Amino acid sequence: MSPVQTLVVKIGTSSLTGGGTGQFALSTLAALVETLCTLRQQGHQVVLVSSGAVGIGCRRLQLNDRPKTLAMKQAVAAVGQGRLMRIYDDLFSALNQPIAQVLLTRSDLAQRSRYVNSYRTFRQLLQLGVIPIVNENDTVAVEELKFGDNDTLSALVASLIGAQWLFLLTDVDRLYSADPRSNPGAKPIISIDRQADIQALKAVAGGQGSAWGTGGMLTKLEAAQIATTAGVRTVITDGRQPQNVVKALAGEAVGTQFAP
Numbered sequence: 001m002s003p004v005q006t007l008v009v010k011i012g013t014s015s016l017t018g019g020g021t022g023q024f025a026l027s028t029l030a031a032l033v034e035t036l037c038t039l040r041q042q043g044h045q046v047v048l049v050s051s052g053a054v055g056i057g058c059r060r061l062q063l064n065d066r067p068k069t070l071a072m073k074q075a076v077a078a079v080g081q082g083r084l085m086r087i088y089d090d091l092f093s094a095l096n097q098p099i100a101q102v103l104l105t106r107s108d109l110a111q112r113s114r115y116v117n118s119y120r121t122f123r124q125l126l127q128l129g130v131i132p133i134v135n136e137n138d139t140v141a142v143e144e145l146k147f148g149d150n151d152t153l154s155a156l157v158a159s160l161i162g163a164q165w166l167f168l169l170t171d172v173d174r175l176y177s178a179d180p181r182s183n184p185g186a187k188p189i190i191s192i193d194r195q196a197d198i199q200a201l202k203a204v205a206g207g208q209g210s211a212w213g214t215g216g217m218l219t220k221l222e223a224a225q226i227a228t229t230a231g232v233r234t235v236i237t238d239g240r241q242p243q244n245v246v247k248a249l250a251g252e253a254v255g256t257q258f259a260p
């Protein structure tokens, strides 16, 4: 394996706001920023895909419920995205790490000229040693042109830039054969080497009585499918332990790993 790896790390709203309250989980964020800076110092190329615009926008506007209409969601995301980038810039600046905001819609990756252009921009940013921070361009994306969730977006970005690794940070340490909170016999799933096994897990995650009791596992498995098909090793692991990313690169069996 080449000593310099390109990796995409995706963090969701619930990990970075401590349960989706819109209040920043500062210690998690600081640990994530420190980890990504360590990886940069080791020479790796790093892209962060971060959700949070809608959750943080809701808190800023003192809205208690997630917006229901598209216009409201887009307006709230426009408020939250700036605050999200501000906190990242403060934390990364403390470690002298330049960052960039990249907002994408599905059509940016569906049309060839825009796809090629997005690819060139990412390559240039990575060559400059910048950490691009990606989110969906919620403010302009119309329903039929949305990625829908950042798990899918992160898999498509990993494939676009030819990353070796995709890390999906979530609120469980790895996948289990059943919900470990209610089923003491649940077995941890350490690695998955075949597409057929991802498909089988999707059936469990999507069916009634979801295997993990946490939302979003189905989109993570779909993201793992997209990424591994594009040759990207994918890891689902705990967002509160961002150091797991460094451990996985060193060959430790953290999280659930999907081989390409």
Ligand code: GLU
Residues within 6 Å of the ligand: 012, 013, 050, 051, 052, 053, 054, 055, 077, 135, 136, 138, 148, 149, 150, 151
């Ligand atoms: N783009 C949305 C946001 O920043 C999040 C999408 C997702 O939850 O995956 O709030």
